[in-house]
Amino acid sequence: xxxxxxxxxxxxxxxxxxxxxxxxxxxxxxxxxxxxxxxxxxxxxxxxxxxxxxxxxxxxxxxxxxxxxxxxxxxxxxxxxxxxxxxxxxxxxxxxxxxxxxxxxxxxxxxxxxxxxxxxxxxxxxxxxxxxxxxxxxxxxxxxxxxxxxxxxxxxxxxxxxxxxxxxxxxxxxxxxxxxxxxxxxxxxxxxxxxxxxxxxxxxxxxxxxxxxxxxxxxxxxxxxxxxxxxxxxxxxxxxxxxxxxxxxxxxxxxxxxxxxxxxxxxxxxxxxxxxxxxxxxxxxxxxxxxxxxxxxxxxxxxxxxxxxxxxxxxxxxxxxxxxxxxxxxxxxxxxxxxxxxxxxxxxxxxxxxxxxxxxxxxxxxxxxxxxxxxxxxxxxxxxxxxxxxxxxxxxxxxxxxxxxxxxxxxxxxxxxxxxxxxxxxxxxxxxxxxxxxxxxxxxxxxxxxxxxxxxxxxxxxxxxxxxxxxxxxxxxxxxxxxxxxxxxxxxxxxxxxxxxxxxxxxxxxxxxxxxxxxxxxxxxxxxxxxxxxxxxxxxxxxxxxxxxxxxxxxxxxxxxxxxxxxxxxxxxx
DNA sequence: AGCGAGACTTGGAAGTATTTGT
DNA sequence: ACAAATACTTCCAAGTCTCGCT
Numbered sequence: 001x002x003x004x005x006x007x008x009x010x011x012x013x014x015x016x017x018x019x020x021x022x023x024x025x026x027x028x029x030x031x032x033x034x035x036x037x038x039x040x041x042x043x044x045x046x047x048x049x050x051x052x053x054x055x056x057x058x059x060x061x062x063x064x065x066x067x068x069x070x071x072x073x074x075x076x077x078x079x080x081x082x083x084x085x086x087x088x089x090x091x092x093x094x095x096x097x098x099x100x101x102x103x104x105x106x107x108x109x110x111x112x113x114x115x116x117x118x119x120x121x122x123x124x125x126x127x128x129x130x131x132x133x134x135x136x137x138x139x140x141x142x143x144x145x146x147x148x149x150x151x152x153x154x155x156x157x158x159x160x161x162x163x164x165x166x167x168x169x170x171x172x173x174x175x176x177x178x179x180x181x182x183x184x185x186x187x188x189x190x191x192x193x194x195x196x197x198x199x200x201x202x203x204x205x206x207x208x209x210x211x212x213x214x215x216x217x218x219x220x221x222x223x224x225x226x227x228x229x230x231x232x233x234x235x236x237x238x239x240x241x242x243x244x245x246x247x248x249x250x251x252x253x254x255x256x257x258x259x260x261x262x263x264x265x266x267x268x269x270x271x272x273x274x275x276x277x278x279x280x281x282x283x284x285x286x287x288x289x290x291x292x293x294x295x296x297x298x299x300x301x302x303x304x305x306x307x308x309x310x311x312x313x314x315x316x317x318x319x320x321x322x323x324x325x326x327x328x329x330x331x332x333x334x335x336x337x338x339x340x341x342x343x344x345x346x347x348x349x350x351x352x353x354x355x356x357x358x359x360x361x362x363x364x365x366x367x368x369x370x371x372x373x374x375x376x377x378x379x380x381x382x383x384x385x386x387x388x389x390x391x392x393x394x395x396x397x398x399x400x401x402x403x404x405x406x407x408x409x410x411x412x413x414x415x416x417x418x419x420x421x422x423x424x425x426x427x428x429x430x431x432x433x434x435x436x437x438x439x440x441x442x443x444x445x446x447x448x449x450x451x452x453x454x455x456x457x458x459x460x461x462x463x464x465x466x467x468x469x470x471x472x473x474x475x476x477x478x479x480x481x482x483x484x485x486x487x488x489x490x491x492x493x494x495x496x497x498x499x500x501x502x503x504x505x506x507x508x509x510x511x512x513x514x515x516x517x518x519x520x521x522x523x524x525x526x527x528x529x530x531x532x533x534x535x536x537x538x539x540x541x542x543x544x545x546x547x548x549x550x551x552x553x554x555x556x557x558x559x560x561x562x563x564x565x566x567x568x569x570x571x572x573x574x
Numbered sequence: 575a576g577c578g579a580g581a582c583t584t585g586g587a588a589g590t591a592t593t594t595g596t
Numbered sequence: 597a598c599a600a601a602t603a604c605t606t607c608c609a610a611g612t613c614t615c616g617c618t
Contacts, residue, residue, distance in 0.1 A: 177609085
């Protein structure tokens with residue numbers, strides 16, 4: 001439930017609101033006054049393998065020390081995964097594994113290819129199988145224990161409200177699996193101890209206790225930030241946090257603010273577009289580059305594209321970091337003129353491939369930017385995200401590159417819903433329309449997924465069901481006809497008619513489902529729904545067409561978007 | 575301006591729980 | 597009642613953007 005002071009139910013910007021919230025928090029940048037929590041749940045300590053599970057090196061049995069064994073089990077657990085066949089993964093793992101070995105182990109184990117982890121791997125497979133086969137009682141016990149931990153560690157108190165914490169467990173040790181071609185894949189992600197952990201809470205709260213015999217790295221009282229716990233991770237050296245659940249007041253308000261910023265962009269986007277079109281003609285190269293980049297961000301919903309440290313991460317790019325090799329220009333392609341072909345790896349190494357006809361002026365500018373450059377050179381050599389965002393900030397308060405993604409995603413949903421929803425169609429048909437509108441956004445944002453492993457089979461199953469339903473329908477229809485000619489009792493006739501109608505409906509629903517699933521094969525809807533689409537658009541749509549809210553948002557989503565469900569009426573306009 | 579640290583949002587896959595069909 | 601299918605949740609990596617420092 002939305003049990004904290006909700007954002008006011010008005011359609012104004014947060015900063016225009018002069019209610020309690022503004023008075024209490026906004027001016028000095030503090031995020032809370034009181035914060036109390038129980039600290040994190042640490043990863044369970046390592047449990048050595050039972051004696052019968054053996055490790056072999058070069059065909060010979062080798063008993064490993066506990067630290068070496070633990071790291072070996074990380075590898076063994078992943079043995080079935082493609083990862084463990086990759087040279088980089090194996091090399092990085094082996095290097096880090098050696099650091100955990102005794103000097104004796106180090107001298108014996110000299111080649112990862114002679115290591116045999118299969119018994120360990122089999123053991124873990126058997127374990128997980130056994131877990132599945134547990135009795136109801138045992139499963140219930142585990143569930144209850146998890147619930148107890150959730151109740152104890154899963155909540156905190158922030159300013160008089162009990163709030164759900166997002167991730168209250170410290171990440172367990174294991175092998176780092178980067179995405180795409182990551183130079184650090186396979187490295188050991190080390191165990192986080194209390195001594196690595198910084199606690200953030202208010203001075204006057206009951207501080208979380210470290211486990212017996214240990215201490216926290218630090219306990220601080222910083223109310224300018226929202227996190228409860230942090231630690232530094234050893235792969236990239238970056239900081240990880242424990243923060244509140246999306247259902248919390250602090251996240252909800254931030255989310256709301258994000259969409260209000262996007263709505264302010266809506267009001268001035270035409271002005272900005274006119275501006276960057278003008279800038280395509282600028283005398284200054286940096287201005288032209290900025291303007292073309294902004295055009296891409298606006299039109300294609302590209303990400304900003306910060307610079308990345310070479311060799312630290314997979315080689316991926318966004319708009320500002322595009323390189324010459326990522327685009328191709330075609331002054332003519334089929335029946336179109338001035339086509340730009342994009343082909344690059346974006347966030348999470350997901351491929352972005354697109355061909356877009358652009359205006360002549362953009363095309364000419366791109367040709368200019370490409371002059372005398374090598375494939376690995378930056379396309380926009382006079383531009384980076386900091387320059388771009390500084391410019392955007394001058395055009396509109398709070399404007400950054402990512403606001404365009406939010407704006408274009410939300411406006412697309414709204415417009416698609418308008419276009420696709422027909423007033424007299426059934427609820428399942430309306431839901432198909434909704435999903436299609438959602439899909440249009442996911443495609444715009446390039447949210448792709450690997451087709452589910454069971455996709456083909458699940459399509460087949462659905463088709464079988466459809467065929468059966470079809471047969472059932474024609475059979476029932478025949479019966480109805482027969483009944484008519486035989487002048488059967490009229491009430492029997494009526495109920496047959498109803499039966500036909502019901503079966504028709506069921507058939508339609510199945511067909512709808514099949515279409516939806518097919519179209520969704522390689523599209524991931526989750527991210528746009530959760531992060532880009534102003535929930536008030538969906539809430540308004542649901543109210544307008546009397547579609548049950550649960551068909552669009554599940555429980556978690558309804559909790560996250562409680563503010564919007566509260567706020568939006570059917571006439572809401574993004 | 576350029577940087578690195580820090581804080582916070584966004585991302586798909588994997589794992590788990592629930593529902594469905596038999 | 598069971599297993600298969602589907603829906604939901606967790607996991608944790610990888611982005612964006614701000615800020616303080618030089």
